Amino acid sequence: MSQTRSVSTGISAVMAAALVAVTAWTGGAAAQDKPFAGQRLSVLMVGHPTTDAVRKALPDFTAATGIEVDLEVVPEADSVPKMMLEFSAGSGRYDVVEASSIHIKGFVGADYIVPLDDFATKYAAFYDKADFVPSYLTPNIVDDKLYGLPLFGESSFLMYRKDLFEQYGIAVPKTFDDIEAAARTVKEKSNGEIVGITMRGQQGIQGVYIWASYLWGMGGSFLTDDGKSALDTPEAAKALDTFARVLRDYGPVGVANMGWEENRLLFQQGKAAMTLDATVNGAFNEDPSVSTVVGKVGYAPVPVQTANAKGGSSSLAVFNLNVAKASQQQEAAWLFVSWATSKQQQIHSLDTDPNSGVTSLAAMDSEAFNKRYGTFKEAMLASLANGNPQYIPTVPQANELVNNTGIAVSKVLAGTASAADALKEANELNNAALTR
Amino acid sequence: MLRKILFYFTLALILFVTLFPLYWVVTTSMKTMRDAFAMPPVWLFSPTLENYGKILTNPAFLKGFANSLVISVTASVLAIVVAAFAAYGIVQQGPARRRSIEGFVLSLRIAPAILFVIPTYYLSMRLGLLNSHGLLIAVYAFINIPFAISLLVTFFEEVPREMREAGLMDGAGELRVFWHIVLPVVRGGLVATLILCVLFTWNEFFIALVLSGRDTQTLPVTITSFLTFQGIEWGALTAAATLIMLPMIILGMLVQGTVVRGMAAGSVKG
Amino acid sequence: MHPISRNPTRLFYQPVIGFLALAAFALLGYALWLCLHNIYLMGTKGTQFVGLQNFVRLATDWRGLQALWRTALFVALATSAEVVLGIAIALFLDKEFRGKKLVRAVILVPMIMTPVIAGLTWRFLFNAQSGMINYWLSTVGIAPVDWLGNPNVALYAVLVADIWQWTPFVVLLAMATLETIPKDLVEAARMDGASEIRVIWHVILPMLRRTLAVAALIRAIDSVKAFDLFYIMTKGGPALSTETQNLYGYTVAFTNFDISYAMTIALFLTIVTNIALLLLNRFAMPKGVR
Numbered sequence: 001m002s003q004t005r006s007v008s009t010g011i012s013a014v015m016a017a018a019l020v021a022v023t024a025w026t027g028g029a030a031a032q033d034k035p036f037a038g039q040r041l042s043v044l045m046v047g048h049p050t051t052d053a054v055r056k057a058l059p060d061f062t063a064a065t066g067i068e069v070d071l072e073v074v075p076e077a078d079s080v081p082k083m084m085l086e087f088s089a090g091s092g093r094y095d096v097v098e099a100s101s102i103h104i105k106g107f108v109g110a111d112y113i114v115p116l117d118d119f120a121t122k123y124a125a126f127y128d129k130a131d132f133v134p135s136y137l138t139p140n141i142v143d144d145k146l147y148g149l150p151l152f153g154e155s156s157f158l159m160y161r162k163d164l165f166e167q168y169g170i171a172v173p174k175t176f177d178d179i180e181a182a183a184r185t186v187k188e189k190s191n192g193e194i195v196g197i198t199m200r201g202q203q204g205i206q207g208v209y210i211w212a213s214y215l216w217g218m219g220g221s222f223l224t225d226d227g228k229s230a231l232d233t234p235e236a237a238k239a240l241d242t243f244a245r246v247l248r249d250y251g252p253v254g255v256a257n258m259g260w261e262e263n264r265l266l267f268q269q270g271k272a273a274m275t276l277d278a279t280v281n282g283a284f285n286e287d288p289s290v291s292t293v294v295g296k297v298g299y300a301p302v303p304v305q306t307a308n309a310k311g312g313s314s315s316l317a318v319f320n321l322n323v324a325k326a327s328q329q330q331e332a333a334w335l336f337v338s339w340a341t342s343k344q345q346q347i348h349s350l351d352t353d354p355n356s357g358v359t360s361l362a363a364m365d366s367e368a369f370n371k372r373y374g375t376f377k378e379a380m381l382a383s384l385a386n387g388n389p390q391y392i393p394t395v396p397q398a399n400e401l402v403n404n405t406g407i408a409v410s411k412v413l414a415g416t417a418s419a420a421d422a423l424k425e426a427n428e429l430n431n432a433a434l435t436r
Numbered sequence: 437m438l439r440k441i442l443f444y445f446t447l448a449l450i451l452f453v454t455l456f457p458l459y460w461v462v463t464t465s466m467k468t469m470r471d472a473f474a475m476p477p478v479w480l481f482s483p484t485l486e487n488y489g490k491i492l493t494n495p496a497f498l499k500g501f502a503n504s505l506v507i508s509v510t511a512s513v514l515a516i517v518v519a520a521f522a523a524y525g526i527v528q529q530g531p532a533r534r535r536s537i538e539g540f541v542l543s544l545r546i547a548p549a550i551l552f553v554i555p556t557y558y559l560s561m562r563l564g565l566l567n568s569h570g571l572l573i574a575v576y577a578f579i580n581i582p583f584a585i586s587l588l589v590t591f592f593e594e595v596p597r598e599m600r601e602a603g604l605m606d607g608a609g610e611l612r613v614f615w616h617i618v619l620p621v622v623r624g625g626l627v628a629t630l631i632l633c634v635l636f637t638w639n640e641f642f643i644a645l646v647l648s649g650r651d652t653q654t655l656p657v658t659i660t661s662f663l664t665f666q667g668i669e670w671g672a673l674t675a676a677a678t679l680i681m682l683p684m685i686i687l688g689m690l691v692q693g694t695v696v697r698g699m700a701a702g703s704v705k706g
Numbered sequence: 707m708h709p710i711s712r713n714p715t716r717l718f719y720q721p722v723i724g725f726l727a728l729a730a731f732a733l734l735g736y737a738l739w740l741c742l743h744n745i746y747l748m749g750t751k752g753t754q755f756v757g758l759q760n761f762v763r764l765a766t767d768w769r770g771l772q773a774l775w776r777t778a779l780f781v782a783l784a785t786s787a788e789v790v791l792g793i794a795i796a797l798f799l800d801k802e803f804r805g806k807k808l809v810r811a812v813i814l815v816p817m818i819m820t821p822v823i824a825g826l827t828w829r830f831l832f833n834a835q836s837g838m839i840n841y842w843l844s845t846v847g848i849a850p851v852d853w854l855g856n857p858n859v860a861l862y863a864v865l866v867a868d869i870w871q872w873t874p875f876v877v878l879l880a881m882a883t884l885e886t887i888p889k890d891l892v893e894a895a896r897m898d899g900a901s902e903i904r905v906i907w908h909v910i911l912p913m914l915r916r917t918l919a920v921a922a923l924i925r926a927i928d929s930v931k932a933f934d935l936f937y938i939m940t941k942g943g944p945a946l947s948t949e950t951q952n953l954y955g956y957t958v959a960f961t962n963f964d965i966s967y968a969m970t971i972a973l974f975l976t977i978v979t980n981i982a983l984l985l986l987n988r989f990a991m992p993k994g995v996r
Contacts, residue, residue: 042650047664072650073496073661081960085646088747088963089561093649106748201855203943254834256855256944261668265473266835290469396748400962407946414857414945433962436746443803450795451812453870457827458815460838473836518722525718537723539984542923544730546979548931548952550959551972555736581726583924590920594886610714628882639820641934656822668826677823684818689811 033125036332037066043096043336044083046076046319050152050357051098053349054340061339067332076100080399087112092326095333098151101139101318101389106396108142113322115145119334126338126345136318136359139389149341152357153318154278155387156213157379159285162298164194164273172298175305176214176242179274183250186273196250198272199243202259203410205392208402209315210276211409212391214239217313219306222393222401222430229430231405231423240419244412256414268293276302278317279383282376283356299379301386316387318359356380397433404429458681465674472670487675497676500658504638504680507569507654511576512633516626518577519584524614526585527592528600538589544582549642557646567649575643580633587632591625592618631687638684655680740969747963760970769946770971773954774978777930780865780950784929787869789922792876793914797906799877800884810881817874825938828867829854832939857947860940864948867935872928876921883917884910923986930979951975 045051051073058069072094074082083097087110099107107113120127127149129137136150158179160172165182168189173179183196200206215221220235230236247255252266260277267275268284268291275281284290285297302314321337323330339345346363349355356373363369370377393401408422417425464472466483491497526537556575557566565571595618603613619626641656648654659680662673744756764770799810816824831838832853840850853863887910895909896902931952936942942949942957949957952975959968 047661049664051664070650072653074645074657075660075663078645078660081963082646084747084960084963085557089558091561091566093566110748201944202941203945204941252835253850253852254855256852256857257834257860257940258855262833262835269473269836271835397962399748400964403957403961406943410943411945414855414947416857416945416947436964446798447803447809450798451809454813454816454874456838457824457831457870458819460831461819461823461827476841477838522719522722525715525720528713528715528718537719540723540727542927543980543983544726545924545927546930546983547730547976548955548972549933550952550955550968551737551976552733554959554965554969555733555740559736578726578729581722585722586920586924590917593916610718614718635818639818641820641822656820659820660822663826673823673826677820680820680823681818685815688814688818 033064034066036329036335038068039066039329039332040068040070041095041329041332041336042070042072042093043098044072044074044079044094045098046079047073048076048152048319049353049355050349053353054345056352057345057348061336065332065335065339067335069336087324087326090326092324092328094324095327095329096321096323096336098319098321099148101148101150101320102392102394102398104139104147104320104322105142105394106398107322108147109396112325113147114325114327114330115147116149116323116334116337117146119331120146120338123331123335123338126335126342128343131343131360131362132341133359133361133364133384135316135384135387135389139316139318139394140320148320148322149337150318150320150359151341152355153316153359153384154280154357155316155380155383156210156276156278156302156314157282157376157383158274158276158300158302159267159281160274160298160300161270161272161293161296163296164190165298172300173274173303175303176217176246177305179276179303180242180246180250183246183274187250190273195252195266195272197246197274197276198252198255198258198263198266199247199276200258200260200263201247201251201255201410201413202257204406205402206259206406207409207413208392208406209317211240211243211405212315213276213302213313214243216309216311216388216391217302217304217306218242219309221310222405223395227395227434229401229427229434231408231430232427236423237419240409240412240423243409244419247413248415256410270296279376279380280356282380283354283373286373286375295375297376299376301379301383311390312386312388314383314387315391316384316389317391318389395434397436400433401430404433461674461677461681464670465678467671469671487671488679490672491675491679496653496658496661497655497679500653500655501679503569503648503652504655507572507576507652508634508637510569511573511637512580512630514573514577515580515584515633516588516630519581519588519629520619520626521614522581522585523588523592524618526589527595538586541582541585545579545586553643553646560647566647567651569652572644572647572652572654575647576637576640579643580637583636584629584633587629588622588625591622591629594625595621634687635684638680737969737973740966741973743966745965747965756966760967761974763967764970764974769949770951770954772946773949773951774975776861776948777950777952777975780861780868780932781926781929783865784868784872784932785922785926787865788873788876788925789918791869791873792921793880793911793918795873796877796880796884797910799881813877814874816871817878819871821871821934822938824867824871825935828863828870828935829939832863854940855944857945860944860948864935864939867939868929868932871935872925876918876925879917879921880914883914887913923983926986927979927983930975 045054055071058071062068080099080103083094083099086093132150136153140146140148140150158173164186165172168185170182170185173182179197186194187196199210215236218235218239220233220239221230224230252258252272263275263277264281264284266272267281270292282299286294288294304313321340323333323337327333341359343360343362346358346360347366350358350363350366350368354368354372358364358369392398395401404426408426411417411422412419465487466485467478467481468484471478471481526534529537560566560571599617599621600613603617639656644654644657648657659673659676662669662676741760742755742757743753745753795813799806834840834850834852834855839853843851852859854860892905892909895905900908932950933952933956936948936950936953940948942953951971955968955971955975958964958971
């Protein structure tokens with residue numbers, strides 16, 4: 001230590017003392033609270049504001065546990081193939097992966113992920129089961145065992161323009177017939193200026209995600225009780241007919257290639273009177289920096305057509321963190337999972353990278369959340385409570401079924417096949433996939 | 437005069453069609469979200485560099501940049517060196533043999549990426565090579581070699597046979613002729629081919645998606661993290677896209693100049 | 707005087723070609739092994755040898771056959787459009803004018819753009835609601851066209867993006883070759899009073915033949931494998947109207963996780979393309995150069 005200048009010496013002495021104190025404190029803590037210090041986790045996550053928030057807060061996690069985290073971020077569509085290749089090879093390359101709940105049963109069935117209950121009792125520093133929105137946590141439980149913790153989620157609801165509905169004297173739709181009538185009224189009374197309803201129609205999961213609401217709401221389902229495909233039913237055909245008709249007659253040009261983004265833009269630019277989509281869209285509708293319809297949007301539950309539906313018509317999607325079976329550091333992985341989903345981190349994320357998909361009840365009660373998302377919070381909670389986590393089948397072959405169904409939806413929407421024919425074909429393909 | 441007007445009109449049209457998408461990307465990167473998607477489009481706006489700030493301080497982007505640079509340059513240089521030898525040899529063969537070799541080389545290019553990416557994936561996993569730069573370099577070099585051979589053959593055959601024969605007459609060995617007489621002539625072609633290889637590797641998406649890991653992720657994969665589950669971050673994405681294109685545009689300008697100059701300097705036929 | 711071989715130039719390529727062949731056959735062998743099994747990443751039944759079952763399945767797979775036909779259509783259209791346009795532009799620019807250097811550099815920009823970005827950009831330009839193309843059409847009173855949502859149009863919209871991106875590749879090769887054409891030969895023809903079209907057809911084009919053949923082959927092969935633009939712009943929709951064989955293989959592998967069947971599709975595509983290439987090489991490629 002140099003001792004030439006008295007002032008600087010004083011400062012450095014104080015700093016050194018402080019440093020020693022900090023080191024002593026953290027060092028002392030390490031002995032008891034950091035059993036996994038020095039481990040290095042490899043985590044695969046999907047691009048999302050929540051992921052950004054986690055990335056920014058990683059130093060806190062490392063400071064608290066001594067565990068280092070390497071984060072790899074890819075789009076959702078690409079993350080599943082990546083983890084599947086790793087899982088099937090048992091490579092152990094990823095300790096933690098983020099995946100949609102529709103894959104959990106497949107992962108459990110193929111023995112790719114591990115139950116977390118033992119870790120949860122042993123290392124509960126970050127974990128508070130009661131803090132999770134119940135409908136987000138449930139899909140993670142298979143055979144009474146906990147296989148993951150929810151990171152962010154969403155359900156779906158009907159969004160409509162209150163101002164237009166008032167102007168044209170339209171009541172909030174309760175059935176899919178009501179939607180069609182309302183869409184017709186809007187189109188006629190606005191002389192085609194305003195699109196009646198806009199929904200995602202792109203081939204694949206985009207279209208199927210939305211059409212699933214029609215399927216369940218009309219009393220149909222993807223699978224029969226004994227696990228066969230149930231798409232060749234009159235209910236399914238009617239659901240697809242109705243869905244395609246309303247979009248073709250009163251929907252926007254280009255609907256057959258519209259994904260989430262296109263659909264959201266159209267609605268928030270005030271060009272459509274209704275849309276049926278994810279609850280997260282509420283945040284975009286109410287954000288004055290991107291939306292021209294702030295304060296003009298009403299939120300209502302997804303319609304149902306029949307009294308004896310086999311499942312809820314609003315789709316509940318939740319993304320979870322799971323621990324890989326092939327991981328050599330499952331305890332440390334659990335700590336990361338429970339930390340990233342903890343209420344502290346979720347509340348913190350509302351400051352750094354806000355999004356309405358938080359899964360923590362405490363975060364939902366926070367001031368930051370209410371200020372941003374208060375306008376649609378009630379409707380969101382209602383649709384969460386009624387959300388159908390089985391909106392698309394959760395069998396291991398889920399992706400393939402969605403793919404086949406998506407082709408049927410797209411064909412009918414594009415007018416190249418009738419609903420009954422397209423669904424019959426998808427039904428056969430789905431049955432073939434289910435026996436594979 | 438009419439001819440001239442017609443010429444410049446056509447030229448303007450070609451340039452407009454060619455450049456509009458680029459213009460769109462660059463301006464979107466400097467717009468706010470709301471302006472970016474306004475319809476009718478906002479032609480006049482006050483540019484913001486906020487998106488660039490975000491990108492340049494994003495560690496994932498910087499790492500991706502470094503990875504892309506190392507991988508594409510190394511793989512391409514490797515490919516060019518190997519391909520130059522092969523192309524020289526191929527050009528000296530008789531037509532029948534040449535045709536069959538060139539046919540084979542071209543056929544290597546045919547296999548769609550899945551066909552070799554999945555086997556490569558499983559193999560390299562067993563060898564513990566995943567997440568190493570070497571793997572991506574090797575794979576890209578392997579892909580670039582046939583492409584480079586096909587292109588270089590066209591450059592090598594422009595070299596008059598008399599030059600090589602004169603060299604051999606003077607008692608120079610085949611290697612010497614290759615190195616001192618033929619290579620200088622095709623320098624332009626070599627640089628052009630090298631730059632094309634760098635360009636394709638730089639932009640390649642699918643193979644990188646499957647075979648790259650967190651330490652080796654290249655830019656085209658990194659930027660897809662702006663395609664989030666909840667929307668495309670257009671501002672960040674287009675800013676990143678602009679930054680990714682910048683070095684390649686500079687290289688592209690070079691490729692244009694070098695090919696032409698290289699071939700002219702070779703004074704091949706004129 | 708060379709003790710090793712009568713023709714030492716063979717040593718320049720034999721090790722390289724040998725290594726490439728070895729690696730290619732090793733990978734091909736492994737791929738074939740995968741095709742003969744039933745590797746299914748979501749399966750619980752384990753991997754078995756299934757013989758030719760995957761090939762039989764492909765032979766009766768209507769979706770796959772349609773995808774193959776679509777691939778052929780796309781390749782034929784993309785390659786011919788790119789080659790014709792590419793030559794036309796290269797010839798068009800092959801004269802003296804102000805800013806020539808800059809123009810010739812700038813014209814290459816599309817192929818520099820990362821395909822993922824190009825796909826997103828074109829997807830946005832073709833957007834039926836807020837896309838630039840429909841906006842321009844609307845300024846001259848044309849109703850919005852459903853570029854990517856109409857199964858009869860979508861493939862051509864992707865084609866436009868592909869042509870936009872890859873014509874510059876042909877331009878580049880053609881420009882480079884044009885530089886090597888002796889000016890006096892062209893001048894002489896002009897002096898003889900030949901019309902510009904005759905000069906191009908009889909003097910310039912024959913000299914471009916080999917370059918164009920290479921450019922066309924490379925473009926054809928690459929458009930068989932075209933992936934990024936399709937993946938970003940349409941994902942094969944609507945109603946499968948843009949699903950090429952390569953994209954179908956991707957979907958089977960990475961959406962359905964049916965690895966063995968995906969490999970079968972990819973292998974089949976490779977074989978078909980190879981046969982087409984062999985035929986092309988035999989009948990359409992210019993005969994020995996010089």
